Amino acid sequence: MLDSVHHIAIICSDYQRSKQFYTGTLGLQILREVYREERKSYKLDLELNGHYIIELFSFPDPPARPSRPEALGLRHLAFATRDVASAKASLESKGVVLEEIRTDEFTGRKFTFFADPDGLPLELYEQPAI
Numbered sequence: 538m539l540d541s542v543h544h545i546a547i548i549c550s551d552y553q554r555s556k557q558f559y560t561g562t563l564g565l566q567i568l569r570e571v572y573r574e575e576r577k578s579y580k581l582d583l584e585l586n587g588h589y590i591i592e593l594f595s596f597p598d599p600p601a602r603p604s605r606p607e608a609l610g611l612r613h614l615a616f617a618t619r620d621v622a623s624a625k626a627s628l629e630s631k632g633v634v635l636e637e638i639r640t641d642e643f644t645g646r647k648f649t650f651f652a653d654p655d656g657l658p659l660e661l662y663e664q665p666a667i
Contacts, residue, residue: 544582545591545614547657552579552595554654559583559593562631563616585616604656613650614657617664621647624661635661 549555559565560583568582568589581593602610618624625635628651635651646663653659 544589546594547591547653548594548596548599549653550599550655552581552593555593555595556581558654559591562628562633565591604658612658613660615648615660615662618661619664621649621661621663625649628661 547555559581560567565583565585568584570579570581572579577597579593579595582589583591583593602608621638625638628635633651635649638647638649640647646665648660648662650658650660
């Protein structure tokens with residue numbers, strides 16, 4: 538019945554700051570960007586390695602969503618990488634603060650967490666080449 542995840546929708550508080558983070562810092566590519574005058578809202582469609590992945594929205598005065606500690610709902614968005622240490626170093630060189638690298642006790646794979654400009658928890662997770 539289901540084939541894959543189509544996209545993740547994110548509402549940000551500062552559109553230009555988040556656009557720069559997801560494109561300039563994380564390296565996602567812009568598919569399209571539209572401004573919806575009637576909603577006073579931007580919608581930015583982003584892809585990663587040719588796969589549509591994120592819809593970034595701006596809305597006037599969105600309410601804050603609790604994130605920690607372990608609030609109900611979406612916990613985090615994880616990005617796969619073949620080399621967690623290298624990806625961590627690359628993000629740190631761009632001013633992103635990341636946690637120390639840990640090892641998943643069940644899979645033996647490395648991972649670390651960081652946050653987007655609005656505090657949305659993001660993860661780098663080791664995914665060996667196929």
